[in-house]
Amino acid sequence: MSTTETPRSIPTALPGFTVRVATPAEWARVTEWANREGWNHGFSDAACFLATDPHGFFLGYLGDRPVAAVSLVNHNDGYAVWGHYLVDPGFRAQGYGRATCRVARKHAGDRILASDAMPGQVTNYTRSGLVRAHDTVHYTGLPRPSGDAAAGVVPYEPAWLDAVTDYDRLSFPDGRPAFLAHWLAAEGHRTFLRVTDGVLTGYGVLRPAPLRWRIGPLVADTEQDGEALFAALTTGLGPDEEVSLFVPERQGWFAAARGLTEEFRVVRMYTAAVPEGRAERVYAIGSLELG
Structure with missing residues (x-):
């Protein structure tokens, strides 16, 4: 299975919008975003997550401002998991989340991908090639x-x-x-x-x-x-x-x-x-x- 090495920061088709692999300090902002949304991340979650695959955490920047995030963590040569799909509320519905995902997707190579979709997003995930397996409650x-x-x-x-x-x-x-x-x-x-x-x-x-x-x-x-x-x-x-x-x-x-x-x-x-x-x-x- 292959993994494409992602440069520190790469441009996208959106004007002024770039995506980079996040450092632990940068990812702390994503944990704050998530907990404001009620995700209730554990206090040691981020340290464990980044240690599992340090290159699997992506931040999208509009100029110098981080506005989107996603993780795509490679557990091994055959399996990876999407997570942390977040966009700053003031910048939603403008394509920044999708652009961040497109950059992150290369990191997993041809591994099988898993993701958890909110019920209202299942159709969108299906268009991206994912198939429903079961509900998680x-x-x-x-x-x-x-x-x-x-x-x-x-x-x-x-x-x-x-x-x-x-x-x-x-x-x-x-x-x-x-x-x-x-x-x-x-x-x-x-x-x-x-x-x-x-x-x-x-x-x-x-x-x-x-x-x-x-x-x-x-x-x-x-x-x-x-x-x-x-x-x-x-x-x-x-x-x-x-x-x-x-x-x-x-x-x-x-x-x-x-x-x-x-x-x-x-x-x-x-x-x-x-x-x-x-x-x-x-x-x-x-x-x-x-x-």
């Missing part, structure tokens, strides 16, 4: 206790990284070792494993964010494994501390059973068929931006 609320958090649940340690990476590959469309290496042990993240007879049967991550705690990924062999991990992740939260998670629609019952309610939904789309794997074991994805 955002659930929020005060978590209801579930199961026995102590039974077979242990805190994550780096010695488990390879095992978690291999386990995750069974339910994710492709491998994402770089992402997991940063995500599992990021500052503020609480990661737990479910281990049965010495075998990994699930893992989950809780992270702090401005509006409420976020859970994801949460992947488990069985509902009981998922319950035990959910209990471990939420034990210790205050009585008024909410959580949120993005759940594939088919697993929405799990979030509802934990006392959470649907807030909104997006549509997961791909440019080509992806392996289903053990999708039924995904109780929460890591993030919309990186899957």
Whole structure:
């Protein structure tokens, strides 16, 4: 699979509009934009995202002013994920977002692309070659206790990284070792494993964010494994501390059973068929931006 190296700043067909690969300092502005829109990025999200693929984050500038953003992160040689599609409200409907996407698209080469579309944008995404796969639902609320958090649940340690990476590959469309290496042990993240007879049967991550705690990924062999991990992740939260998670629609019952309610939904789309794997074991994805 190929990746086209993107110059630091390149012109577009729009007068005065250029696109560049963002530095971490520049991308901090995008995190601010996103959180003003209510996206509730975790405090360590940006550091983990950029470490996964430093060349996959793009800012569109009108003169010296950043007005558009998109990320296209290459997880490996075969799979990439669109995210962070944002345009400054005062500059929307002028083509700046599309121009930024056209530059970013080259970065992924011929990899399979994934993206999450708001329901009203599905037709536009379809015109760009993406095919609808399923809905992903955002659930929020005060978590209801579930199961026995102590039974077979242990805190994550780096010695488990390879095992978690291999386990995750069974339910994710492709491998994402770089992402997991940063995500599992990021500052503020609480990661737990479910281990049965010495075998990994699930893992989950809780992270702090401005509006409420976020859970994801949460992947488990069985509902009981998922319950035990959910209990471990939420034990210790205050009585008024909410959580949120993005759940594939088919697993929405799990979030509802934990006392959470649907807030909104997006549509997961791909440019080509992806392996289903053990999708039924995904109780929460890591993030919309990186899957």
